[in-house]
Amino acid sequence: MLELYQLEELVAFADHGTISKASEAVGVSQPAMSRSMRLLEEEFGVPIFNRTSNSIELNDTGKKAVEYARAIVESVEKAKESVRSYDRSLKTILVGSEAPAPLWTVLSMLSSTYYDKTIAGEMKDRSGLVSGLRNGTYRFIITTDAVRLPGFSTVFLGEERLSFILPSDHPLASRSTLSFKDLDGENMLLLEHIGFWRDLPEKMMPHSKFFIQDDNTAFNELVRKSSLPSFASNLAGENLEGKVKIPISDKEATVEFYVTGRNTDHGILTAMVRRFSSTRSD
Amino acid sequence: MLELYQLEELVAFADHGTISKASEAVGVSQPAMSRSMRLLEEEFGVPIFNRTSNSIELNDTGKKAVEYARAIVESVEKAKESVRSYDRSLKTILVGSEAPAPLWTVLSMLSSTYYDKTIAGEMKDRSGLVSGLRNGTYRFIITTDAVRLPGFSTVFLGEERLSFILPSDHPLASRSTLSFKDLDGENMLLLEHIGFWRDLPEKMMPHSKFFIQDDNTAFNELVRKSSLPSFASNLAGENLEGKVKIPISDKEATVEFYVTGRNTDHGILTAMVRRFSSTRSD
DNA sequence: GTAAGTTACGAGCGACGTAAAAATG
């Protein structure tokens, strides 16, 4: 029987040119590989080496054989990897979302429901979310509008309403609402990974400069310590000492979220809505 | 290390449903396969079976694993086959031709030149010949007109001139030449595998009926024993007792043959022409 | 003489089969 170790050694031989070097690379003795190659040749039943008394090299047929060997060895590695990955995917519930805030409650809700599974979330644009839901990558997706797909249910999850975070001594700190235009021109702090929110401030406040922070904890630190204004929402951003939180009145600052999953998961979807309602901080 | 025999046994298990039946099919003992499957599972590192105390079945991950196993086992088989076939192709000189007669001398000439190789010939239409020459399937091709291809040389091999074979007592047996029209309406014997010649008689003699023979020796027997007219040429058909061979005067009954091969084989090509001239029987 | 490959030989791992045990319907 043709054995995988023979194919691996054949590939190593092709890569290193001599049995000596190849055997060293593979980690077997030189005579062992010499034998392997002879047995492999017998297995194929046709010559794949040109030999002289103290040299051995691949002939044309051997080079073909190496191509096949490479493909097979590679496909075996890929198979192992894929099987493991498939096993993991069966044990993982992946949720895709257009924004981070609604993910938090959905993920925590799923974690308490499926205690034996891995719950993971990731950000993606809308088309990626929908195709991922269809091909099974995502068990649930969170979008800013309802997704109509046969076999899937969409429910309204709730709203996220953006606010400005201003220092208490800011000239506009006493206002009950503000619009983007009111602060256009001020430099502001902004987080990098906030999904579709990412582009809104720069679009609505074209004269402002934004200091983009990648790291979440560093961002929170900056918000607390600096006097720069920043953003929060009813779903994100704790109350901070010396800061005021003022809702933004523009319609773009309010967005609805919908969560979509298989029809068979409809019960879970409604449970998500309940959990969402009970944990939001208006 | 993951071993091929494990993958084969996994496939057998998937096909037969139980280890007992699968082990029987593969030809190993049942405990041996039980062990193989456990080791394979450990090799993947993730569960691929659902087990109860006296049953074992594939789980979803296992079914994925079977898919990969099938592909790998198949590709290994294919690799062995391909390597052998490639080896054979290296040892074979294949000549393609539009007609059988010129093949005979070319093949015999090649046989005496490359005594350590297998010389083979086959019939093909012109486009198949040219593409086969380009992709290396054919070392030489014989066509009815010159083939102009960069890297390849074409030489004129010679003519084939078709004749009628008539019984000596045939009314037209004394003529020195005949045209297709002269015998149109007579029933005739015809060989099946004669390349482009195959369609010519039926086209030129629409009122004749042709008795098509597949087997060459049976055809020769029929020609000798029956009184039906048939075809021969300067390249094909021995002189027969009680028969006369009368050349056909139509221009369609004469065809030129060219042989084409790599530029590096130019010496062989000219040798072919010499051999062809010396062996034809006008 | 150095570097390469093959042959020879003894050792050990591992896959095998037989036999027996356990579980299920």
Add this chain to the structure above:
DNA sequence: CATTTTTACGTCGCTCGTAACTTAC
């Protein structure tokens, strides 16, 4: 009780590494 899987155990084959041999540059 028949069927299926697993465990136990002794055997045998195959691959291994070390050592010695051969050949070439």
